[in-house]
Each structure stands twice: as C-alpha cells, then as structure tokens.
Amino acid sequence: MAQIGVLTHHWAKDDKVEEAKVLLDGNGEAQSRAPGFHARHTFVSLGDPTKISTLVTWESNEIYDAWRASPERAVAMAGAEELWSRPPESERFEMQD
Known part of the structure; x- marks a missing residue:
C-alpha cells in the first residue's frame, strides 16, 4: 500500500x-496516537493569517478513512464548525518518496 x-x-x-489553532493541535495530538499515522505539519498562510493548512501522512487511504470515522476524531474536532468562516478543503495525495 502506498503512503498518503x-x-x-x-x-x-x-x-x-487562536481557538482554531488549539483545536487543530488537539486533533493532531489525537491523530498521533492512531494506528497508521506517520507525521503532521501545520502551516499558517503569510498572505491570510486566518488560513491554517495541515499536511498529515498516513500508511494508507483505508487507515485514514478509519481515523475519519473514529470516535477519537469526533471528540477532537467537536465544535470545529463554529470556528470556520468557510468549509475546510481537503485533498489526498500518494506519497512519492
């Protein structure tokens, strides 16, 4: 399986x-304990300080799907919708190295 x-x-x-950063950091902490998790990086846009991007690597699509459906993720992201000015956008990539 290819890492994603x-x-x-x-x-x-x-x-x-600031609340959004705390919530996303908490989600990252929860992710780090999940099976198949590899790494996570957070970026804040220099042009738009309200734009917070994360790059998370996982062992496979299936493992990431399991994380997305997990009760741990639901707890970590509880109340997130109150923090966003627009819906998050996410895309998956196959790792090449």
Whole structure:
C-alpha cells in the first residue's frame, strides 16, 4: 500500500484564529496516537493569517478513512464548525518518496 498525504486548508473566523489553532493541535495530538499515522505539519498562510493548512501522512487511504470515522476524531474536532468562516478543503495525495 502506498503512503498518503492529506492536505487540508481551514479558514478560521477572524476572531477565532487562536481557538482554531488549539483545536487543530488537539486533533493532531489525537491523530498521533492512531494506528497508521506517520507525521503532521501545520502551516499558517503569510498572505491570510486566518488560513491554517495541515499536511498529515498516513500508511494508507483505508487507515485514514478509519481515523475519519473514529470516535477519537469526533471528540477532537467537536465544535470545529463554529470556528470556520468557510468549509475546510481537503485533498489526498500518494506519497512519492
């Protein structure tokens, strides 16, 4: 199975940026304990400080799907919809190296 990378862009409401960062860091901490998790990086846009992007690598699509459906993820992301100015956008990539 090919390792995958998941790139997700989140746009926080202007007054919720710090709360969004805390929530995403908590989600990353929960992810780090999940089977098949490899690594996670967070980026904040220089052009738009409300745009927080994450790149997470997983062992496979199936393992990432299991994480997305897990109760641990539901707990980690509870209330997230209140923080976003628009819906997050996510795309999966096959890792090449």
